Amino acid sequence: MSDMPRYRQNEWISDQQISLDSSRMMAAKIGEAHGISVSQWEAIRGRVAAAHQTLSDARTAGSLPFFDLPTQDTGAIHQMADRVRARYKNFVVVGIGGSSLGPKATHNCLSPRHYNLLPDDQRDGPRFFLLENADPDSSAELLELLDPSETCINVVSKSGGTAETAANMLLATEWLDKGGADLTQQVIATTDPADGNLRKLAEREGWQTLPIPPKVGGRFSQLTGVGLLPAAVCGIDIDELLAGAAHMEARTRTADLEQNLAYRFAAVHYLADTQKQKPICVVMPYSDALSAMADWFVQLWAESLGKAYDRQGKVVNTGQTPLAAVGAIDQHSQVQLFVEGPADKMVTFLRVGEFTHQCALPDRYGDLDSFSYLGGQTMADLLGYEQAATEMVLTDLQRPSMRIDLPRLNPFVLGQLFYFYEVATAFAGGLYDIDPFDQPGVELGKVLTYGAMGREGFENRLAD
Amino acid sequence: MSDMPRYRQNEWISDQQISLDSSRMMAAKIGEAHGISVSQWEAIRGRVAAAHQTLSDARTAGSLPFFDLPTQDTGAIHQMADRVRARYKNFVVVGIGGSSLGPKATHNCLSPRHYNLLPDDQRDGPRFFLLENADPDSSAELLELLDPSETCINVVSKSGGTAETAANMLLATEWLDKGGADLTQQVIATTDPADGNLRKLAEREGWQTLPIPPKVGGRFSQLTGVGLLPAAVCGIDIDELLAGAAHMEARTRTADLEQNLAYRFAAVHYLADTQKQKPICVVMPYSDALSAMADWFVQLWAESLGKAYDRQGKVVNTGQTPLAAVGAIDQHSQVQLFVEGPADKMVTFLRVGEFTHQCALPDRYGDLDSFSYLGGQTMADLLGYEQAATEMVLTDLQRPSMRIDLPRLNPFVLGQLFYFYEVATAFAGGLYDIDPFDQPGVELGKVLTYGAMGREGFENRLAD
Structure with a gap:
């Protein structure tokens, strides 16, 4: 890197940073019935200050290390990615939930659309x-x-105990063995640095390993080896991803609700949910490349904020329901x-703001009015107008919306977006006064499944 | 076909038909607070009878021809599909909404998982x-x-006026022309048999065409050429799809609410929404192959029932919000x-009920308790237990759920499912007393977009 990295130059940054327009959530734009009023906005300042204090304290105490991921050393990840890229034709992530949604979101956003179908020399890494x-x-x-001799398997599980991942790991390692593969080279376990059976197994079998920092939960692990190794393997610049995250970290440090766009995002959601009866929040990118990002956000918001109890143990059954849509496709659906x-x-x-391709539309069949207006314009313009039209229709009907503007899709911008959503979600947990980092509601289902599968120590309640 | 097609033999049918268990929606299973009571169920019989009468009358009058699609003649579709399969390496559907969701759902369900990556001799048709x-x-x-000389383009639009489809049609035809392709052979327009600019264009240019019956709307068009041509091109048995639909047609003709599973599905949704405060209905297949089917259902339910006015013109702002999830993946997300x-x-x-593969899990690493319980079991069992566990957890918490059981995934079963959902949606329109066949809410957005793009006759309100 040069002495002055480009992401530290002000001009470059102002052209690369994401912004949030939340004005159409407010009563001034859409009326008091569905819009947040000035008094409602002012009334949560105490809650905002408390939530900020909780996050700051946890951060200082080191109990929320996801905050500090942007400054990590990526040397070991690069080294492992280079080895995979040099040797294998296929890279398979074995993982579920936070271990698959993040890698998918990054790949969908930053790799070419039909990546696996591209000829080897046009693809910047193995098939994914x-x-x-x-x-x-x-x-x-x-x-x-796949051919086992050409394939690297990346097993990703914090605890090592996830049933789906364990089952697929058993299948994949057996398949590698039968294919005569060298598991010490062809299996990478991304897991807890010390604990759990996947760590134990990997060390005993001599597999390659990458650590997941112990206090970083699955859905906040995209900027660890969980998300960074698959990205680097596919030729995505992970240092730019982290630089984007670092830039967002600097922008979301302030306690100022108006200045801190992650806090503002969380606060308008919280108020819309609790004061304006909006239990459903739609995330709707106008871009195919962000469709898996929408799914990643759905997990983050749903699993972090959907909670039965608040921090005092009171039953609250809280949490907005996030709903993914893709524009303009869902204009013809949802x-x-x-x-x-x-x-x-x-x-x-x-x-x-700017796509890689503009896609100028040819001037053909212009004597027919279903086609004539398109010729000479670009598909990027069409998509932009469609987004603006949908936004205007909602606003006309006093239905609240907001907009995240991404200047373009690159690792620096995507890194901002990941970090932005993570801070917003952690902060929203404070506003709702719930723990955004656990997921107690899925434990019983696991216990029932283990029981039915005959795992020792788990009674079979499903059989009853 | 033999004298006695297998789908008319009783034994075969009882092993192939889908069933619906709605017992966990009822108060008897989950209590009065969230479950439908007997009196609530009995109270809608008048509404059910009226909705049945409306559908029956419309059907007799011929105004809802989607009902009669199972008995159509597929000769022209087969002929066109055979021609495409013999000549081209790539088949591209240009379409959006009902024109893309149905073809995707069928392909996702019945073609092999990595269809486009398979070598030519292992794929039953061109790439899709x-x-x-x-x-x-x-x-x-x-x-x-893609190579234009190897590619067939199927432009699908009922009206021919859909902006996204028109734009992609312009791009694709220009690309074919520049590649020296013969558009009269390589473009197929699936559109209204007489009206609209796509019909006009196709006939003038000498393209191949398939008709969409005039009174079949986009989201009910899966069992017309819209869905059947792409399926047949990819080697899917469309006569079995229609036989499945015909079987479901016979099962959903009765006015009896308990016997008619489509009516029952609609009625429990309607009651849960209007009497039990369940504005969100989750559709959660435990099968990757049904994930696009869930998206198809989302459009059908959302666009058909999300309506501002009832049939008397009263403002109702009705419609459940359908939400797609996939098991077991979403056990780690939603x-x-x-x-x-x-x-x-x-x-x-x-x-x-039965997957193509069982996927026996190898007995490896059995000294570690995260893996030992899996060895010797199948992945199909694991997935089945996970579904049962999630269902049991919801029931324990008095949260309503129901289950559609599909014996296996084949064209006969999928045809049943498409037709089942279509009848259920049409019938639900009657229960809500709204028109399930229009979509007035998206018209303003189109007008605004046309205006911004400078289409004649549309003022540019977006610029204001």
Whole structure:
């Protein structure tokens, strides 16, 4: 890197940073019935200060190390990625939840659209696959497709105990063994640095390993080796991802609600949910490349804020329901409901300022009025107008929306967006006064499944 | 076909038909607070009878021809599909909304998982692609990938006026022309048999065409050439799809609410929404192959039932919000919210009885208790237990759910499912007393977009 990295130069940064326009959430724009009033906004300042203090204290105490991920050393990840890139034709992430959604979001956003179909010399890395679900057809058909001698398997699980990941790991390692592969070279375990059975197994078997920092939970792990190794393997600049995250870290340090865009995002969601009866928040990027990012956000928001109890142990059954949509596709699917159905939603649009391609539309068949207006314009313009039109229709109907503007899609911008959402979610946990870092509601399902599968120490309640 | 087609033999049918268990929606299973009581169930019989009468009358009058699609003649579709399969390496559907979601759902369910990556001799048809969104990067990168001389383009639009489809059609035809292709052979327009500019253009240019029956709307068009041509091109048995639909047609003709599973599905949704404060209905297949089917259902339910006015012109702002999830993946994402968050949801599980592969899990690393319980079992069992566990947890917490059981995934079963959902949605329109076949809420957005793009006759209100 040069003495003055480009992301520290002011001019470059102002052209690269994401912004948030939340004005259409407010009563001044859409009226008091569905818009947040000035008094409602002012009334939460005490809660905002408390939530900020809680986050700051935890951060200082080192109990929320996801905050500090932007400044990590990526040397070991680069080294491992280079080795994979040099040797293998296929890279398979074995993981689920936070271990698959983050890698998918990054790949979907920053790799070419039909990455796996590109000829080897046009692809910046091995082909990229996931063994995610416990779906027997998916697992069997992927392994049938690949050659074990050309494949590297990345098993990702913090605890090592995730059933779907464990099952796919067993399948994949057996398949590698039968194919004569060298597991010490072809298996990488990304897991806790010391604890858990995946760590134990990997060390005993001599597999490659990467650590997940102990206090970083699955859905906050995208900027650890969990998300960074798959990205680096596919030729994505992970230092730029982290530089973007670092830039957002600097922008979201302030306690000032108006200045801190992550806090502002959290606060308008919180107020819309609790004061304006908007239990559903739609995330709607106008970009195919951000469709997996929307799914990543859905997990983050749903699992972090959907909680039965508050910090005092009171039953609250809280949490907005996040809903992913993609523009303009969902204008032909869900938008009818968003516009005419119950006024129970708020929408966050994600708009990309500049696409890689403009896609000039040819002037053909111009004697027919269904086509004549398109010739000479670009597809990027069409998409931009469609986003603006949907936003205007909602605003006309006094339905709240806001917009995240991304100047373009690159690692620096995506790194900002990941970090932005993580801070916003952690902060929203403070506003709701719940713990955004646990997920107690899924434990019973695991226990029932273990019991049915005959795992020792788990009674089979499902059989009853 | 033999004298006695197998789908008419009783034994075969009882092993192939889908079933619906709605017992966990009822007060008897989950209590009066969230479950439908007997008196609530009895109270809607008048409404049910009226909705049945409306559908029956419309059907007799011929104004709802989607009902009669199962018995159509597929000769022309087969002929066209055979021609495409013999000549081309790539088949690209240019369409959005109902024109893309149906083809995707069928392909996702019935083609092998990594269909486009399979070698030519292992794939039963050309590679399958979509030009769906007005996303310039998606369109540009797909056309860069393909060779125009090997590609057939299927432009699908009922009216011919859909902006995204028109834009992608212009791009694709220009690309074919520049590549020296013969458009009269390589473009197929699936559109209205007489009206609209796509019909006019196709006939003038001498393109191949397939008709969409005039009174079949986009989201009900999966069993017309819209969905059947792409399926047949990829080697899917469309006569079995229609046989499945015909079987479901016979099962959903009765006015009896208990016997008619489509009516029952609609009625429990309607009651959960209007009597039990469940404005959100989750559709959660435990199968990767049904993930696009869930998206297809989301459009059908959202766009059909999300309506501002009832049939008397009264403002109702009605419509449940459908939410797609995939098991077991979403147990690590959305299920925490479904279990602990607000009690505002009902969940419909889709369970597959028998997968193509069982995926026996090898007995490896059995000294570690995170893995030992898996060895010797199958991945299909694991997935089945996970579904049962999630269902049991919801029931324990008095949260309503139901289950559609699909014996296996084949064209006969999928045809049943498409038709089942269509009848259920049409019938639900009757229960809500709204028109399930229009989508007035998206018209203003189109007008604003046309205006901004300078289309004649549309003022530019967006510029203001």
